[in-house]
Each structure stands twice: as C-alpha cells, then as structure tokens.
Amino acid sequence: MSQIPISHILFVSTALFFIGMYGFFTRRNMITMLMSVELILNSVNINFVAFNKYLFPQKMEGLFFALFIITIAAAEAAVAIAIIINLYRSHRSVDIEDADEMKY
Amino acid sequence: MNNYEYSIYIPLLPLLSFLIIGLFGKKFPGRLAGILGTLVLLAVTLFSMYVAYEYFFVNGKQGGIYQHLVPYKFNWLAFSPGLSIDMGITLDAISAMMLVVVSLVSLMVHVFSLDYMKGEPRFSVYYSFLSLFTFSMLGLVVASNIFQIYIFWELVGISSYLLIGFYYEKPSAVAAAKKAFIVTRFADLGFLIGILMLAFYAGSLDFETIMKVLRDGSSPQSIAITSASFLGFSALTWALVLVFAGGAGKSAMFPLHIWLPDAMEGPTPVSALIHAATMVVAGVYLVARLFPLFSFNNAALEVVTFIGTLSALLAAFIACTQTDIKRVLAYSTMSQIGYMMFALGVSGYGGEHGLGYTASLFHLFTHAFFKSLLFLCAGAVIHFVHSNDMKDMGRLAKWMPLTHLCFLIACLSIAGVPPFSGFFSKEEILSAAYEHHKFVYVVGVLTAGLTSFYMFRLYFSVFWNKPDKVYDHHAHTGWMMKFALVFLAGFTGVSGFVPFSTFISSDGVPFATANKWMQSLLPVALAITGIATAYFLYFRESSTPEKIAQSFGGIYRTIYRKFYIDELYLFVTRKIIFNGFGRPAAWIDKHVVDGAMNGVAKLTARFSNLIKGFQSGQLQTYVMYFFAGVAGLTLLIIYLWK
Numbered sequence: 129m130s131q132i133p134i135s136h137i138l139f140v141s142t143a144l145f146f147i148g149m150y151g152f153f154t155r156r157n158m159i160t161m162l163m164s165v166e167l168i169l170n171s172v173n174i175n176f177v178a179f180n181k182y183l184f185p186q187k188m189e190g191l192f193f194a195l196f197i198i199t200i201a202a203a204e205a206a207v208a209i210a211i212i213i214n215l216y217r218s219h220r221s222v223d224i225e226d227a228d229e230m231k232y
Numbered sequence: 233m234n235n236y237e238y239s240i241y242i243p244l245l246p247l248l249s250f251l252i253i254g255l256f257g258k259k260f261p262g263r264l265a266g267i268l269g270t271l272v273l274l275a276v277t278l279f280s281m282y283v284a285y286e287y288f289f290v291n292g293k294q295g296g297i298y299q300h301l302v303p304y305k306f307n308w309l310a311f312s313p314g315l316s317i318d319m320g321i322t323l324d325a326i327s328a329m330m331l332v333v334v335s336l337v338s339l340m341v342h343v344f345s346l347d348y349m350k351g352e353p354r355f356s357v358y359y360s361f362l363s364l365f366t367f368s369m370l371g372l373v374v375a376s377n378i379f380q381i382y383i384f385w386e387l388v389g390i391s392s393y394l395l396i397g398f399y400y401e402k403p404s405a406v407a408a409a410k411k412a413f414i415v416t417r418f419a420d421l422g423f424l425i426g427i428l429m430l431a432f433y434a435g436s437l438d439f440e441t442i443m444k445v446l447r448d449g450s451s452p453q454s455i456a457i458t459s460a461s462f463l464g465f466s467a468l469t470w471a472l473v474l475v476f477a478g479g480a481g482k483s484a485m486f487p488l489h490i491w492l493p494d495a496m497e498g499p500t501p502v503s504a505l506i507h508a509a510t511m512v513v514a515g516v517y518l519v520a521r522l523f524p525l526f527s528f529n530n531a532a533l534e535v536v537t538f539i540g541t542l543s544a545l546l547a548a549f550i551a552c553t554q555t556d557i558k559r560v561l562a563y564s565t566m567s568q569i570g571y572m573m574f575a576l577g578v579s580g581y582g583g584e585h586g587l588g589y590t591a592s593l594f595h596l597f598t599h600a601f602f603k604s605l606l607f608l609c610a611g612a613v614i615h616f617v618h619s620n621d622m623k624d625m626g627r628l629a630k631w632m633p634l635t636h637l638c639f640l641i642a643c644l645s646i647a648g649v650p651p652f653s654g655f656f657s658k659e660e661i662l663s664a665a666y667e668h669h670k671f672v673y674v675v676g677v678l679t680a681g682l683t684s685f686y687m688f689r690l691y692f693s694v695f696w697n698k699p700d701k702v703y704d705h706h707a708h709t710g711w712m713m714k715f716a717l718v719f720l721a722g723f724t725g726v727s728g729f730v731p732f733s734t735f736i737s738s739d740g741v742p743f744a745t746a747n748k749w750m751q752s753l754l755p756v757a758l759a760i761t762g763i764a765t766a767y768f769l770y771f772r773e774s775s776t777p778e779k780i781a782q783s784f785g786g787i788y789r790t791i792y793r794k795f796y797i798d799e800l801y802l803f804v805t806r807k808i809i810f811n812g813f814g815r816p817a818a819w820i821d822k823h824v825v826d827g828a829m830n831g832v833a834k835l836t837a838r839f840s841n842l843i844k845g846f847q848s849g850q851l852q853t854y855v856m857y858f859f860a861g862v863a864g865l866t867l868l869i870i871y872l873w874k
Binding site for chain 1: 855
C-alpha cells in the first residue's frame, strides 16, 4: 500500500485553515466565529500530526502537541462561550457588530 | 563653673509658644493666647537677664578680657571636614547685651499689645507671629555661625512680612509687606554672596574661625582673599561690602530704606518691636559681629561710614516734613541707625580707638528703649485718636497726661538732652567721629540739631497746639499699656548711666571713657535750638510753618516727596526692568516656548484625528488588519530575508 503523499494532507489542512479564516471574517454570529476558530486550530493539529508522521516517525512530540492543542481549544471554547453568554445578557444579541463600543 | 546650659531655652521657649499659640490659639478663650505668650517671654527675659548678669559680672571675663563662649553647638550640615553649617549659641559681650534688649523690648510689646490688640479677631495669630519673631531675633543674636545668622535673618524677615501685612484686608498693608520683603530679600542676595565669598576663602562658616584665619595677615587664606581683586577692590572688600548690603537692607540704610516708612502699616506695637528696636538694628549687629574683619579693611569701613552718614542726614530732612506720626518716627529710626552705622565706620580696633564701636552699640542699646517707647506712645495716641495723622491730633497733653510725660522723656532722650540716655550715647558717637573723621562729625552734629527739631515738632503738634480740641470717641488707655510705657520710660531715664565701655569694646578689653564736657556743649546747644525752634513754630496753632514751607518751594516739595527715591525705584522697576526685560521675556515665554509646546500638541491632535478611524470597534476589522499584517510579514520574510 503506497503512502498518501504529504502534500495531500497539507492541502487539506490549508483548505481547512482558510475555510476557518473565511468564516471568521464573514460570519456575524459569534458562535459561528468560535466554530471557525476551532477549524483553524484543527488545521494546525493536522499539520502537527502529519509532519510528525512524515518527518520524524520515531518521535512523538507532534502528537503530544496536537493533544495539548485539543485540550487548550476545549478550555478556550469554554471561556469564549462564557464571554458570549455575558455579552448576550448585556446586549440581547450575539451579533459581533452590536458589540462595537470600544471604538475611538 | 557655669556653662550656661540654660541659655538654650532662650530661643527655644518662644519657638514653643509660637507652635502652641499658632496651632491651638484659635481655641483659647479671651486673651489667654496673649497672656501665655507674655508669660513665656517673661521667662525668656529672666533667663536673658541671668545670662547677661553671669556673663558680665561673674565669669565672662578672663584675664581682663571678655571671652567668646560657645555653650552649645551641634553640627547641622557638614559639607567637608572644615566647612559645615552649625547651629549653636554664642555668648560674648554684644550677644549678651542684645539678648537683654531684644527680650525686654519684646516683653514690653507683648504686655502693651494685651490692651492694644484687645478685641482683634486674629488676636492669637498676632501673638503667635510675635513669638515667631522673638524666636528668630534671639536665634539671630546668638548665632555662632555666619550661615545660622543668615537663616535667622530670613526668619526675622518673614515674621516682619507677616506682621506688616497683619491687616491684610487693607491693600496698602499688603503692598507694604510685599515691598518690605522684596527690598530686604534683594539686599539679602548681596549678603548671601558675601557669606559665600568669606566661606570660600576662609574655608569655614564659623565666626571665630573666619576671624582668626582672615585677620592673621600671614595665613594663606588671608593672602588669597586680599590679593584676589575685582574692579580694583580686593575680594575681602567685596565680601564685606556685600555683607554690609544685606545689613543695610535690613537696617533701612539709603538706598534700601524705602520699605521702612511703608512698614508702618503694621500694628503700632509691631513697629515698636521690629521696626524700631530690634530687627532694624540687625544690620548694625551684623557689622559689629564681623567688626574684627571690617576694622581690618578701610575701604569697607568707608562704605559703612558714607552710607550711615548719608542715611542719617537724609532721613532727618525727610522726617521734618512728614505729617504721619509713625512715618516721622520711622524716618527718625532710619536716621538713628545711620548714626550707629557711621559710628562703626569711624571706629578703630582695640581699646580707645574702638570708641566708635562701643558708642554704636551703646546707641543701639539706648535707642531700643527710647524708640520703642516713642512708638508705644504713638500707639497709645493712635488708639486714642483713631488716626495716624498729626493734623488730627493736638492738645493731647490734657487728655493723656501719662503718655504725654513718657513721650516727652523719650523726645528729650532722642534729642540728646542730658541727663537722658540718648545724650550719653550720642555724645560718645560724636566724640568718636570727632577723633576720626571731621566731616562726619559736622554732619552728625547737624543731624542732632535736626533730630531735636523734628521730634519736638511732633511732640508739640501732638500734645499741644490746637487749644480747644475735643475728643469724643476716644478709647481708654489700658493699664497694661500704661505699665509698658512707664517701664520703658524708666529705662530710658537710667540706661544712659550704664558704664557701657566697661562691658562692650571692640576687642573685649574694657576701657573707661572720659567725658569731654566741652565737646558736648555744641550738640546740646543745637538740640536746645531745635527744641526752641519747634516751640515757636508748633506750640500754638499758626500758619508760620506753612509759610516757611512755601518759601522753600521746590526744595520743600522734594524733601516732602522723600527726594523722589520711591519714584526713582518705580521708574527703574516699571519702566526699565518691566519694559526692558520683563515684557520681552514674557513675550518669548508666551510665543516661543509656549508656541513650540502648543504646536507639538496641535500637530499630534491633527495626526491622531487622521488615523483614529482605524479604531472602529469592529472586531472583524481588527482581525483583517492583523491578518494583513501577518501575511505581509510572511511575504517579507520569505522574499526579502533569505
């Protein structure tokens, strides 16, 4: 069984990264923006795992890093959702454009 | 062995009473603040008298010479092993004498003010200022270090400022206080420079060390200070003249005398204490303190003589024309201090040659009593009449006989009529002048005649004149006031008999003065002529004085306007300094300095206005910028930084 070349995997992760970026820029709903951030993080995870597998098969650092990022992403999601809920309580909305008081 | 340990209480007690009255005086009922201040000062006076007694009669003398004792001294600011500012107490003949004079006159003024200032809303503030002044003056007198004298010098300046401006609701009092402070402060600049020069050359600020080092003609410091010269005078001359400038400012010598007449805006007892008896003679005291150096330098002594003589004569002329009772007294103070100054100026050092020195301090001693008596009498009169102007007074001999008697004693004393105290000290001054400087003697005798004329002009127009003057709104002269007047009158009567030269002499060696009765005939005759002239002109109400004044025309007006010296000062400050320096400097400050700052601020504001749109508050816009930044950096790194 021939191996999948690394470029395929990198292509997937790049696509995932830019999909996340696109979502982050265009969506006004904060929950959706949070999901986009998760996509970006996961594209990074894929990169870590892929490089670990292809460049240093006998080591485990890349996998560990991916596990760390998953944990941190979970924590970050919890914090972000707490912020969003608080914002909803004060603004009655989760639209990012309604929270623009911090301007000049 | 007496080591004078209690002398530290002399300056510290008034400081304590200043703090207590100043901090808590507002809560004291009635006249308690004044009574407390008076009692503290009574204690100080007793201490001072005891110190003077111990010093002069028990153990001040060793081997026939009055010693220079330093019972207290602590190092306050040490710059280098030799140069340090110490705080200490010096006891020698002049400081022991001054302690008695200052505390006694201050005590009398405290007593007098108990009645004079009664009902004043800021009664306790007044007493706290009096205590502050007494503390500073006593500290000045006992200073062991030239810098300590400077510190207390400024302290008496500030207490004088506070007391002149005591009635601060009156704009004229505020102006007078400012004038006094600025003029003396300006003079003190000279004093400070003089101190620094002396300290630079002598390497010490201590009086004794300075004297010892600079008087020894062969010491390197002495050679350095006499050989360094500027504009043809040695550094020593400059230093002494600058120190004298400070003294001249405080002692209201020409041309720095302009503040003294205006200082009469303060309460009258204050004028008696500060502007007649104690603070204004600080200049004389300073020159006397540094006399071993002055006597060593003829040029500086000549400046002192010249300024003193000129001030004595000028002030006597002005005093003849003034109509404000306190201003006449102020000019007479200036004239008498001029006497003290030129007496120092004509004095030599040691033994009989130092007669001028002794005479000067003798006159300081007697003048303190009779002049404060004159001022306190004037205070009683003003209290009674509610006016300062001689034209509102007259026939007061009938209304206030005791004040009249005291005033007469003081007038006879200042005029130099024997056997009152002023006679003895003035005779001594004139005979010292006769020995050393004939011209000064002539001016001194002339001034003596003028003095008796203007004093009796004052006396006759206040207490006689106007036959049927009636006062209906008069205030009662309290018994405290009467006590102070009688006490000082007693001192004025007897203080002339003190054998002064056996206590105070330039080198500490007592000597006996021979009374030259023949020589005193002329001044006494002139004094009596002055009194007689004043009697004919002012005893009865008449228009003769005005006619005489008119016949002099321009000369009279010039003297009446005080030789236009105030106007000259105003011209120099307003026209030359304000227009020539002040306004251009203000213009530069406003347009160049402020302009640069405002320009920078305006530029920043414009620029920030331009770019503030970036701060939109839209999170996604920020992310866009961030991402663009990251992308840009990435491209930069990839393509440029290989």
